[in-house]
Each structure stands twice: as C-alpha cells, then as structure tokens.
Amino acid sequence: MTVISHGRTRRAALMSAICALVVMGTGFTGCSAPDPDEGTNGVGKLPAETIQKRTRTAAKSAASVRLSGTVVSNGATYTLDMRLRAGGGSGSVTSKNGTFQLLRVDEHLYLKADAEFWDQQDGKEDGGSPAAVANTLDGKYVKVPTGDPAYKRFSGFTDKDMLLDGLLTLHGTLATDGHHEQSGVRTIRVSGDNGSGGTLDVSLEGTPYPLRLVRAGNAGTLRLSDWGKDFALSEPPKEQTVDYGQQLPSS
Known part of the structure; x- marks a missing residue:
C-alpha cells in the first residue's frame, strides 16, 4: 500500500x-x-461535519482496532498501546509510575506489572511491607475488584466504544484541512477551530476509518490502525493470577 x-x-x-x-x-x-480524490472512497469531497459522522460510524462498526500514542487525562499523561474489541482489550500503559499491562475479558479486569511498579504502594492493605507485596505481585495478573478506584480509572482504556466515543470528538467549528498521508494511506484531515479544537485524519482508501487524532488542548496524539483485525482475548492462567480481594494496594 x-x-x-x-x-x-x-x-x-x-x-x-x-x-x-x-x-x-x-x-x-x-x-x-x-484530482486528489481520484480513485478514493470519495469522503474527501464531503463537508467536514459529514466526514466526521462517516468516520465515527465506521469506527463503531469495526470489530477491532489498535490504538497507540499518548493521552492526557485529569492532568496525567499515559502512553498507550492497546488492542480493543467487543468484550475487552489488552495492551500496555505507561504512566509516571511505570509501565503495566492491562487485560479485560468481559467484566474481569487484570493489571500486570513488575515489582518496581508495585513497590510504590504502602503495603498497609495486607499488613506486609511494600517489598513483600511487590514480590508477591511481580509479573502476576492482579484481578482488579470492580469497586476499586483503579477499575474505573483503567477499564476505560480497554473499552473500545467508550474510548472512541470520547476521543473522536473535535471541538468548535469543523473544516477540512487538506489532503495528507498516514503510513502510506491517503487521508483527508478534519480540524476543529483551525486545529485548536483537534484534528482527525480520515482514510481516503477503503472504509473511512480514522487513522490519526491530535486532541484539543495538547491532550495527546493517537494512531488508530489494524481496523477489523481479530486477535485472541482470554482469561489469564490461574497459576499466573492473583485475586487481591476488595482493594488493590495503593500505587
């Protein structure tokens, strides 16, 4: 291509x-x-509002997607590399506390990290020292209780529809901003308020999937790829899983 x-x-x-x-x-x-639209899917000739609607519909109907890049949320910066589909997702997240793996299968959310990541918690939940807790959880899939604050914070990173609904929104007056290219694929760019409200590159080849998003307010840049490519998603082996109970160690 x-x-x-x-x-x-x-x-x-x-x-x-x-x-x-x-x-x-x-x-x-x-x-x-x-003609820059010759041989394309034709969305480059449409009004910006129509292009955004088309690409949101395409994203929602796709069975899966890979999402990579940075997201700034509530003052924290996360670097994501997630594969998402109906029923869950998996991948890595890097925050100021380090890198950890997320896996969600239906309602079951797991967090996997090394001892250094877990060593930042205080060890009070089980009466043990931070080092003891860290060694216990090192490299294990820790099941996150649904009532734990971490569940609400991180499950959204594994929810395709919820994540895309929040991300694929440009702010302000929409307009097209020329023809571009992402990873060898021709795109039409849609911007909000001349770029201050974010920009979205939409594929001009095949289905009009969103391929690159620059969020408003310097809130991150994301690449969207592997649309519709299936991937395996299953519960981790029991011997590699730790059920920590009602609350995770704070970290």
Whole structure:
C-alpha cells in the first residue's frame, strides 16, 4: 500500500511539472493538476461535519482496532498501546509510575506489572511491607475488584466504544484541512477551530476509518490502525493470577 501511494504521489508531482513546462513553453492553459480524490472512497469531497459522522460510524462498526500514542487525562499523561474489541482489550500503559499491562475479558479486569511498579504502594492493605507485596505481585495478573478506584480509572482504556466515543470528538467549528498521508494511506484531515479544537485524519482508501487524532488542548496524539483485525482475548492462567480481594494496594 505504501509503494502504491508513493507511486501516486510521484506521478502527481511529475504531471504537475509537465503541466508547468507546457504552460510556460506554449501558453496552453488546458493542463490541470490531478484530482486528489481520484480513485478514493470519495469522503474527501464531503463537508467536514459529514466526514466526521462517516468516520465515527465506521469506527463503531469495526470489530477491532489498535490504538497507540499518548493521552492526557485529569492532568496525567499515559502512553498507550492497546488492542480493543467487543468484550475487552489488552495492551500496555505507561504512566509516571511505570509501565503495566492491562487485560479485560468481559467484566474481569487484570493489571500486570513488575515489582518496581508495585513497590510504590504502602503495603498497609495486607499488613506486609511494600517489598513483600511487590514480590508477591511481580509479573502476576492482579484481578482488579470492580469497586476499586483503579477499575474505573483503567477499564476505560480497554473499552473500545467508550474510548472512541470520547476521543473522536473535535471541538468548535469543523473544516477540512487538506489532503495528507498516514503510513502510506491517503487521508483527508478534519480540524476543529483551525486545529485548536483537534484534528482527525480520515482514510481516503477503503472504509473511512480514522487513522490519526491530535486532541484539543495538547491532550495527546493517537494512531488508530489494524481496523477489523481479530486477535485472541482470554482469561489469564490461574497459576499466573492473583485475586487481591476488595482493594488493590495503593500505587
């Protein structure tokens, strides 16, 4: 796909150069630049509001997606690399406390991290020392109780529809902002308030999936890929799982 797209770009540049030479040499004015929407899915010719509706519909109907990049939420910055589908998701999250793995299968949410991550908690929940708790949980899938604050905070990172509903919203007056390219795929960019309300690159090839999102207010940049590609999602082995009870160690 990258080769094809780059080929189109080179051909377009060549045609523009030829046209410029013809115009300068002969005064002929009938030569025009190639249509940037030629051979596309056509959404580049639509109003910005319609493009946003089309891409939100496409994202919601897709069976799965991979989401990677940064998100700023409640003053905290998270670096995500998550694969999401109906019924859950899995992947890694990096915060100021370190990197941890998230896995959700239906309503069961698990958090997996190393001893260094868990060593930041205070050890009061089970009366043990921080080091003892950290060694117990090191490399284990810790089941997060639904009533624990961590469940509400992190389960959203594994919920495809909820996450995309919150992310794929541009603020302010919408407008198209030219043709671009993401990972070799031609896109049309939609912006809110000239970019201050965020920008969204929408695929011009095949289904109009969102491919890149720059959130308003410097709240992060995300790439969206692997649309519709299935992946395995199952409960972790029991021998690798720890059920910590009613509340996780604070961290």
